[in-house]
Amino acid sequence: MPDQPLSIDVRFPLGPARSYEVVVGDGVLAELGSRLSALAGAARCLLVADSGVPQGEVERAAASLRAAGCEPVTRVIHGGEAHKTWDAAGSLLSDMAALGLERRHPVVALGGGVVGDISGFVASAYRRGVPFVQCPTTLLAMVDASVGGKSGVNLPGPPGAGTLKNMAGAFYQPVLVLVDTSVLGSLPLRHLRAGLTECIKHAMLCDSVPRRDPGLLESTRSALRAWKGVRPAGAPLAELVARNVALKASVVAQDEREELSGGGRALLNLGHTFGHALETAPGSTLLHGEAVGLGLIAAATTASALGLVGAECERLTRELVEHAGLPLEVHGLAPADVRARMAHDKKVESGRLRLVLPTGPGRATVVEGPSEDAVITGLLAVLRRP
């Protein structure tokens, strides 16, 4: 990791007005105020802080804003999927109106993916859009959720369907993303590991994305080996975060709204059709990253059953997931329930399943209508009876 913070540019085809910087580094939260005032000088802002983030970090962010002449109004909200609700967004919007916040007053999110997604949605809706800044504080939010502009909240579905993820939301790009890797020091190990899944996913795509990073698969493999049994931290973690942000940024810049068929942003769903089904099946207690780790194994097994890859791809995927300290199997979920939930996936078109599957080391593609046998083989690779 360089001494200076690493800056990654996300540029969209719509031109410089839509571009923004992602700054990755140890301690960069102290630069929040000066960087924001250079972009959107404003006398006030709403600072939405995650209740899991230590008070000291919230103070650090607030002090930096104040020093730059931007008075923050802080609202603390909860992370965790159960809190990603319409009510959470609504009460922030009501507060903003009651506080008399104006169109040029930014919303700053300091938290995990849940807080970032809610805050982005609120920023997109308040007065039809105010400047938005992301300061992600979980590994998952750093390498994935904070870059790309997807925001939203969950809604209750029809009877029996459970909660519908991200059913109300907007594509709304931030003006700045500030990734301070030192904040990960307080993140519980289970959540840190869950975030490593998205790094494994990126590594499995590193040769299929616009900004190819062919060495990422091997670097991720060695980093995970080194971290087996110890907490990921320090420069190697910061460097991995930066390379993952660069990879995601290149995909999003090419296909902001997931419109390219057969590639583009859709590739980032590797492991996610299986993963979302495992995460939301009745009785599941898996975190998103844990479910996607299993989904990556299921995808590699399905690809192997379809003859797209050899058995070594499945072995490598298992190795990466295992070295990240993530579960390799889950007990007590009924295969039929999980398969039924896969049919509800947003990527299903006209009843045909579309899966992103590996085609080689660091490569993946979208497969339309894979055979049912191969899909079930993939699922059975991770489902165990109680």
Ligand SMILES: NC(=O)c1ccc[n+]([C@@H]2O[C@H](COP(=O)([O-])OP(=O)(O)OC[C@H]3O[C@@H](n4cnc5c(N)ncnc54)[C@H](O)[C@@H]3O)[C@@H](O)[C@H]2O)c1
């Ligand atoms: N917008 C996108 O493109 C995108 C992409 C991927 C995931 N997501 C969304 O992200 C969400 C998951 O995000 P997540 O994994 O960050 O979970 P999360 O936001 O629920 O955070 C996990 C837990 O960590 C706590 N926490 C956060 N930062 C902490 C810190 N520094 N120290 C201690 N505790 C801390 C939170 O309070 C929470 O309890 C999901 O809702 C998912 O849909 C969005």
Ligand SMILES: [Zn+2]
């Ligand atoms: Zn994910």
